[in-house]
Amino acid sequence: xxxxxxxxxxxxxxxxxxxxxxxxxxxxxxxxxxxxxxxxxxxxxxxxxxxxxxxxxxxxxxxxxxxxxxxxxxxxxxxxxxxxxxxxxxxxxxxxxxxxxxxxxxxxxxxxx
Amino acid sequence: xxxxxxxxxxxxxxxxxxxxxxxxxxxxxxxxxxxxxxxxxxxxxxxxxxxxxxxxxxxxxxxxxxxxxxxxxxxxxxxxxxxxxxxxxxxxxxxxxxxxxxxxxxxxxxxxxxxx
Numbered sequence: 001x002x003x004x005x006x007x008x009x010x011x012x013x014x015x016x017x018x019x020x021x022x023x024x025x026x027x028x029x030x031x032x033x034x035x036x037x038x039x040x041x042x043x044x045x046x047x048x049x050x051x052x053x054x055x056x057x058x059x060x061x062x063x064x065x066x067x068x069x070x071x072x073x074x075x076x077x078x079x080x081x082x083x084x085x086x087x088x089x090x091x092x093x094x095x096x097x098x099x100x101x102x103x104x105x106x107x108x109x110x111x112x113x
Numbered sequence: 114x115x116x117x118x119x120x121x122x123x124x125x126x127x128x129x130x131x132x133x134x135x136x137x138x139x140x141x142x143x144x145x146x147x148x149x150x151x152x153x154x155x156x157x158x159x160x161x162x163x164x165x166x167x168x169x170x171x172x173x174x175x176x177x178x179x180x181x182x183x184x185x186x187x188x189x190x191x192x193x194x195x196x197x198x199x200x201x202x203x204x205x206x207x208x209x210x211x212x213x214x215x216x217x218x219x220x221x222x223x224x225x226x227x228x229x
Contacts, residue, residue, distance in 0.1 A: 031215070033215070040221060041219075041221055042117065042206070042221050043158075043219045044219070045217065050215070058215075088156070101148065101163060104157055104158035105157070106157045107156045109156075
C-alpha cells in the first residue's frame with residue numbers, strides 16, 4: 001500500500017539552486033496535485049494535472065514547473081530557488097476530481113538559505 | 114475575504130470527551146463540497162470526512178461527524194470519545210463549483226491536543 005510517495009523528505013537549497021521534487025502514485029489516479037504549506041497556513045495549490053501530458057497552473061505557480069509524462073509520476077521543478085519558496089510541499093492524487101478525497105504524500109520540507 | 118475560516122488556533126480536550134472543531138465558509142456558488150483533513154505530527158494529510166452542499170444528511174465516518182449548517186455556512190467537525198491519537202492539526206477545506214474546478218481552498222487549521 002505505497003499510495004503517494006514523495007522524495008526527498010527534507011532538503012536545504014542555496015539561493016539560486018534548482019531541484020526536482022519527485023512524486024509517484026501507484027493507485028492509477030488520473031488527477032495529481034502539488035501544494036505548498038507555509039507555517040500557520042492552509043495549503044495552496046501550485047500545479048495540477050488531469051492526466052498524462054496535461055498540466056495546469058494553480059493558485060501559486062510562479063517559480064515552479066511540472067511535467068506529467070506518465071500516470072504515475074508528477075515531478076515538481078524549482079528553478080532559481082528563493083527564500084520565499086521555503087515551505088512544506090505536498091503531492092496528492094485523486095481518482096476523480098469534484099467531490100472525492102485526495103490522497104497525500106508525506107511531504108517535503110524545503111529550506112532555501 | 115477568507116473563504117474558509119477556522120477560528121480556533123488551538124484546543125485542549127480531555128481524553129474521552131467529545132470535541133467540536135469550527136469551520137465557517139464563504140461562497141456564492143450553490144454547488145460546493147467541504148472536506149476535513151487531519152495532519153498528525155508525522156506530517157501527512159489524512160482525509161477524514163466529506164459533505165456536499167446538496168447532501169440532505171450530515172456526513173458521518175466512524176467517530177467523526179460533520180455538523181453542516183448550510184444557512185449559517187458552517188461545517189463543524191465533531192469527534193466523539195476523543196483519543197490520544199486524535200492529537201493533530203485539523204484542516205477544513207472547500208471545493209467550489211463543478212467537477213472542472215480542481216482547487217481546494219484550505220483554512221489555517223486548528224491544533225488539537227488531547228490530554229490524558
